[in-house]
Amino acid sequence: MKRFLSTVLLSLIAIAPYAYSGTASIVKKHPVEVTGMPNCAECHTDKWQSFNHKAANFYDKHRFYAQDQRLACAACHKDSFCSDCHAHKEEIKPSDKFAGSPQRNLPHRGDFLSQHMIDGQVNPASCAKCHGRQNNEGCKTCHR
Amino acid sequence: MENHDTRRSRLDFGMWFGVMVLFIFCAADMAVAQDTSLLSGESSTIFRTMQSTNNDTLAPAYEYLHFSAPNLDRNGRFSLDVGGWGRTDLGYRSTKDYHDGDLQYGYVSYRGPSNNLAADLGRQFVTEGVASEKLDGLYLRSDFKAGFGAAAFVGAPVVTEPNSGGGSLIYGGRLTNSMSKYYTIGISALKVNCDGVNSREEEGVDIWFHPLTQIDIVGRSSYNSITGGWMEHDYQLTYSPRNNLSINANTSDIKYRAYFFNMTTDVFSLYSATNRTGLLDPNERAQATGASVVYSPKKKLVLTADYKNHHHAIAGDANYFGGKATVLLPEGFMTGLSIHRMDGSTDKLRYSEYRVFTSKKIKRFDFTGDYIETSYDNQINGVNNSHTLVGAVSYQIKSGLKFSADIDYYRNPYYDNNVAGLFKITYAFDARRGTEGSAK
Numbered sequence: 005m006k007r008f009l010s011t012v013l014l015s016l017i018a019i020a021p022y023a024y025s026g027t028a029s030i031v032k033k034h035p036v037e038v039t040g041m042p043n044c045a046e047c048h049t050d051k052w053q054s055f056n057h058k059a060a061n062f063y064d065k066h067r068f069y070a071q072d073q074r075l076a077c078a079a080c081h082k083d084s085f086c087s088d089c090h091a092h093k094e095e096i097k098p099s100d101k102f103a104g105s106p107q108r109n110l111p112h113r114g115d116f117l118s119q120h121m122i123d124g125q126v127n128p129a130s131c132a133k134c135h136g137r138q139n140n141e142g143c144k145t146c147h148r
Numbered sequence: 149m150e151n152h153d154t155r156r157s158r159l160d161f162g163m164w165f166g167v168m169v170l171f172i173f174c175a176a177d178m179a180v181a182q183d184t185s186l187l188s189g190e191s192s193t194i195f196r197t198m199q200s201t202n203n204d205t206l207a208p209a210y211e212y213l214h215f216s217a218p219n220l221d222r223n224g225r226f227s228l229d230v231g232g233w234g235r236t237d238l239g240y241r242s243t244k245d246y247h248d249g250d251l252q253y254g255y256v257s258y259r260g261p262s263n264n265l266a267a268d269l270g271r272q273f274v275t276e277g278v279a280s281e282k283l284d285g286l287y288l289r290s291d292f293k294a295g296f297g298a299a300a301f302v303g304a305p306v307v308t309e310p311n312s313g314g315g316s317l318i319y320g321g322r323l324t325n326s327m328s329k330y331y332t333i334g335i336s337a338l339k340v341n342c343d344g345v346n347s348r349e350e351e352g353v354d355i356w357f358h359p360l361t362q363i364d365i366v367g368r369s370s371y372n373s374i375t376g377g378w379m380e381h382d383y384q385l386t387y388s389p390r391n392n393l394s395i396n397a398n399t400s401d402i403k404y405r406a407y408f409f410n411m412t413t414d415v416f417s418l419y420s421a422t423n424r425t426g427l428l429d430p431n432e433r434a435q436a437t438g439a440s441v442v443y444s445p446k447k448k449l450v451l452t453a454d455y456k457n458h459h460h461a462i463a464g465d466a467n468y469f470g471g472k473a474t475v476l477l478p479e480g481f482m483t484g485l486s487i488h489r490m491d492g493s494t495d496k497l498r499y500s501e502y503r504v505f506t507s508k509k510i511k512r513f514d515f516t517g518d519y520i521e522t523s524y525d526n527q528i529n530g531v532n533n534s535h536t537l538v539g540a541v542s543y544q545i546k547s548g549l550k551f552s553a554d555i556d557y558y559r560n561p562y563y564d565n566n567v568a569g570l571f572k573i574t575y576a577f578d579a580r581r582g583t584e585g586s587a588k
Contacts, residue, residue: 010337023292023293023296024262024263024265024290024291024292024293025262025263025291025292025293025295025296026262026263026293027262027263027264027291028261028262029259029260029261029262029263029264029265030264032218032224032227032259033218045391049361050328050329051328051329051356051358053361054356054358054364054386058450059386059394059442060394060396060440060442060450060452060454060472061384061386061394061396061398061440061442064384064398065366065384065386067275067280068354068356068366068367068368068384069356069366070275071275071276071277071279071280071354071368072324072332072334072354072356072366074275074276075259075264075266075289082214082216082229083214083229083231083252083253083272083273084190084214084216084231086273087231087252087253087273090273091250091252092250092252092282092306092307092308093250093252093308094250095208095210095235095242095243095248096194096196096210100196100554100556100570101194101570101572103516103518103538103540103554103556103570104507104514104516104540104541104542104552104554105516106484106505106506106507106516106518106538107474107482107484107505107507113518113520113536114503114520114522114534114536114558115520115522115534115535115536115558115560117560117562117563118522118528118534118560118561118562119522119534121496122490122496122497122499124415125463125494125496125497126434126458126466126468126490126492126497127402127434127436127458128408128416128428128434129380129402129407129408129434131416132407132408132411132413132416133280135413135416136408136411136412136413136416137305137307137314137411137412137413138282138306138307138308138314139308140308140412140413141243141308143413143414143415144413144414147413147414147415148414
């Protein structure tokens with residue numbers, strides 16, 4: 005599989021100058037100012053209508069969209085927005101930084117010290133996604 | 149005594165910071181010359197106060213800085229984004245160092261006018277299929293004919309801990325085929341090299357189907373080539389028959405041997421004959437299946453019901469279910485309530501969660517209250533409940549300048565009547581200079 009991927013990648017890079025799609029790029033900045041959490045379906049009738057930020061499961065699904073359509077996210081969000089949570093080194097948990105936004109889905113709300121021992125048993129992979137290889141100095145305070 | 153990696157980390161940080169400051173000044177100079185938007189940015193100065201586990205009063209002060217120069221050239225194709233933070237302790241030492249900081253991201257970017265051509269150079273967060281990585285390096289992507297697209301990246305992984313074994317080289321890519329109205333399917337791979345040995349080799353398939361307006365399916369499967377097993381399958385389906393009704397289903401399957409292979413944080417290490425301090429059983433497998441329904445009978449009212457079953461091959465099962473209601477009322481008033489129950493096969497996995505939150509906007513003030521309680525069926529450290537109460541207020545001094553403060557009270561099995569406070573001043577600016585006016 006690795007050889008296959010490498011071969012396909014190299015081939016595509018080699019033919020790139022002759023095989024551009026010719027389509028217009030996603031705009032760097034969304035042409036209409038968007039405030040708050042938008043429901044993109046209010047304006048979009050194409051695939052972007054899936055990006056309903058108000059949907060209860062958008063928080064769970066946003067990683068799939070980001071892994072597929074990062075440029076679309078970047079039309080509204082700067083890196084500082086992502087790094088509020090996705091930091092490789094961070095000392096303030098997001099729910100403390102934004103205590104004034106109770107409606108936002110921010111990780112580690114409430115009594116996280118007790119709760120992480122329970123959640124960590126149920127689904128340690130949910131912790132490892134952010135803390136498995138980085139942002140783990142806090143973990144090392146106790147888990148040596 | 150600091151070790152080589154610690155010194156290297158500080159040198160790297162200093163070098164990056166210096167380079168980025170230089171870029172900012174260059175960006176400012178070029179943008180002024182080109183009569184375009186110059187620089188936008190945000191500064192957040194944060195003071196915290198809390199108690200340590202030794203009952204020492206901690207008072208760390210933080211400065212978060214983010215800068216963006218979106219138009220480094222006349223056509224706005226090149227841009228620069230830099231962000232980081234620094235901390236100093238005004239009281240007792242809050243971590244192992246009195247001072248610390250981090251460059252979160254800092255990269256120069258090129259965006260082509262067609263083909264979604266992108267090239268980023270510097271410290272960045274790459275998200276492409278199996279890759280969700282911070283790296284110091286290069287990222288390239290472009291669309292091709294017949295709906296194909298490709299992305300590739302190479303660089304050094306950004307590691308936090310010295311001697312963490314996070315690797316010295318990371319590279320990978322993703323190929324996609326897309327029919328914009330209906331689907332995108334991708335295959336991706338990444339490899340990490342650590343001291344001449346491949347510490348990670350992962351491949352994956354990801355999908356995004358939206359064949360009808362009402363249906364949206366996303367998901368990914370990832371494979372570990374070193375252990376020779378699937379790491380994770382994770383898929384989510386959303387069906388929205390009406391504008392105010394959404395039905396969601398999700399399923400995931402994680403095999404520990406492949407998923408947690410070579411995690412560098414000790415708590416996620418796998419038990420083996422050569423690692424007897426490992427905490428996770430490599431034969432464990434966690435499967436989760438769930439569903440949720442979101443219904444909005446009125447525009448200002450959102451009701452949610454959700455359920456998830458966790459099945460473990462070794463540790464047992466647990467069911468998590470509950471509901472949430474959020475109400476938006478006139479004059480900037482919002483309130484919500486949620487109740488959830490965890491019903492598992494072990495004592496720790498039986499508890500109920502309650503949360504009430506509210507916020508109200510009055511002129512330039514925003515007031516927020518948030519109460520969370522967890523009630524354990526079986527005591528933890530002799531305690532039945534944990535409580536967290538958060539009160540927050542913010543004041544918009546003027547456009548771009550805001551002061552906020554919050555106070556947290558919490559009581560739980562590990563802290564008895566603890567109080568923490570946070571004060572924040574946020575200043576956002578968007579400097580634009582022209583050939584006339586302030587530039588003169």
